[in-house]
Amino acid sequence: MGYAGEEVSLAIKRYGVDIPIDILIDSIDAVRHSEAPSDGDMGDPYNSLTFKKKGLNESLKNTRQIKFPKRKHIDLEEDFYETNRRVKLKGSMSSGLVGFGVPGHHVDRCRKLKDFSQGLPYFYFENVYITPKGVWEEISRFFHNIEPEFVDSKFFSISSRKRGYVHNMPIDNRVQLYPLPPMTIKEAFPEKQKFWPSWDERTKLNCINTVAASAPLCLRLRDIVNLCNGQPTPEERDMVLLQCKKWNLVWANPDQLAPLEPHEMELVLGYDKDHTRVCGRTERIRSLGNAFQVETVGYHLSVLKPLYPKGIKVLSLFSGIGGAEVALHCLGIPLNYVVSTEICKVNRLILRSWWEKTHQKGKLIEVGDVKNLTKERLDEMINSIGGFDLIIGGSPCNNLTGSNRCTRHGLAGEQSSLFYEFPRIVKYVRGTMRSKLA
């Protein structure tokens, strides 16, 4: 087929001997089509996948620097100026990542997907926006170079959550989930307003993470505020506000800052209160920090509602606490089948618990580790269920996010390399379903 033995053996080494032939070809082509470094030294084409053991700085230096079309950041301030006679919005949350449009700020844009990315089933992939250089270019390559949709969930909730989504769904006629969630801190936590000092002018929170601020930090901050009788010097104020933003603190009592409680995180992320109640506080915070923002995902998935009035068959990868399932349920799309891969036992318990709590009529099939989805297992699923309508999930971000100080190794990282399972499965399911149709 015109491939060098070296190319083939490298790909097989990466994906294992079981790799389907079409995926093998695709992966080799993907490497070929990537831009060569300017010094002309291609080196190991899978270099970015093999520097696991190297130091962080060295690893990042070796990642390919590919220019991605810069269209992801839209300055809404300008639009707002156009239509609102230049109302001054300086300093407000008026600009940000809006993808192919967010409620109230529709971007005049259409996209044409190539033939091979259209058709069923739909797929929807999610991960963090800020990654080591080259990661989103790599991700996009494994999804037919579909342009990612970068969106900040601050347009859907009170907290920021910058994420990228690669999907092949229509982008017209999206609708928001109902009821509409609170959009400011004040609306979300009215009971806290009496403790909120005027010099803390935040209206939105930063990203919800997997760990909360320590109690000693909050106590130190209280001492500072107490000692100045609520009238901090500019320096003290800046210091307190810096910690507030860094740890996403809220004023829980007079002069007392505190991290969000799990049930408050649930509210902000669009889940029912006590969605994660089945486990301990630390576990809840960890799982919620890794979860979808339901209103954001629901907005994207809303286009499926008229397409599947009788229900949907979902292959849910890296399900976590079930953000995709919750969003589809909130849209009123019956979940006829959900095949879920989730390695964490606690998360499986949370999803199963929600499934029973909401009296789902369909069938929830838990597979555990995503690697259990071999082609034999997928064949079996496709035969018994009759194929899938949607493949959805967000792969582990552990080695991508800036919060990781220790093992930010990119897509080569121990957990984040599971990303490659997603396109593998999409490819196989689509191929198998097509061959059955033909």
Added chain:
DNA sequence: AGTAGAATGAAGAGTGAG
């Protein structure tokens, strides 16, 4: 042994002056 809490920066994006 197993868990909850506390300590642990740097990379990348955005901004604005020159």
Added chain:
DNA sequence: CTCACTCTTCATTCTACT
């Protein structure tokens, strides 16, 4: 355009407990 600067980030590892 560069460059200095500010701001933000789906975390891991170590420690002190039970």
